[in-house]
Amino acid sequence: MKEINEVELQSESIERLLNIVEMLNNILKDSELIKAFSKLVVYEETFLLIDRLPQIIKLLEKISRPEIIDKLNLILDKLSKAIEESEKEGKKVYSLSQLLEMLSQPEVSKGLSLFLSIVKALGSLE
Numbered sequence: 552m553k554e555i556n557e558v559e560l561q562s563e564s565i566e567r568l569l570n571i572v573e574m575l576n577n578i579l580k581d582s583e584l585i586k587a588f589s590k591l592v593v594y595e596e597t598f599l600l601i602d603r604l605p606q607i608i609k610l611l612e613k614i615s616r617p618e619i620i621d622k623l624n625l626i627l628d629k630l631s632k633a634i635e636e637s638e639k640e641g642k643k644v645y646s647l648s649q650l651l652e653m654l655s656q657p658e659v660s661k662g663l664s665l666f667l668s669i670v671k672a673l674g675s676l677e
Contacts, residue, residue, distance in 0.1 A: 578584060600607070613619065645653070653659050 654663070
């Protein structure tokens, strides 16, 4: 009894597989469909992307790590708040003494150090 059920399951699986193969065969016979698909896919850029896919996947893996996503979200939140505050203040012009006072604030000093490190790293690119 159990063997009959397994044979029926295997028979159904083979039948489904044959249907899929027949469907693929019909698609491959449709020259208009193949031409349309090739027009969408066959570009120099597509081949470059395919060639670079392993590097792109590694980069996406690094960027999509939870700790990186959390940091990016935090940065975006802080930038949004800073932009909102800046828009509320309008085009405020700071005096030299106000700028020096701001530089003595720990968060400004820390942010400026980070900014300068980023600028230095970008400047060292070739």
